[in-house]
Amino acid sequence: RAKEIKTKLGTLLQKPDSAIDFIIPYPEKPEKPPKAQKPSLEEAVQWRDSLEKLLQNPYGLASFHSFLRSEFSEENVEFWMACEDYKKTKSPMKMAEKAKKIYEEFIQTEAPKEVNIDHFTKAVTMKNLVEPSPSSFDMAQKRIFALMEKDSLPRFVRSEFYQELIK
16 A cells, blocks of 8 residues: 555656646636527416426526525426537437436436435436437426426426516
């Protein structure tokens, strides 16, 4: 163990061959998406009764996501967003890549952001992932949508986030 630490320290203490070794690559700053336009009062009021309208509106989606993040329960909306992005994927290779990522992040047992779906839905989703297609996550996404509609939306509508919008 001591020898291993000494070797690592020795490597770190070596002088660089050139100044180029000092340059730390920074990823380019991602472009900020354009600010979502604040909805009209009529639009915002419609969200009370329609999770679909809320999720279709960029400002509504961002507000809902922020609200859920404040409650430490953003995994459902993030899963829903990942599924929407997944469905737009054309390349079979990219689709397989995204499917694996979604599965590992949201579906598999003990996933970092595991969503609450029943065993049957999980089994169907896993079976669908053998040959990924745009509809691979449909059943799970519908279950999560229903859960958000029944549970998260009513909490959001009662929240300060939403109340500020409709003042």
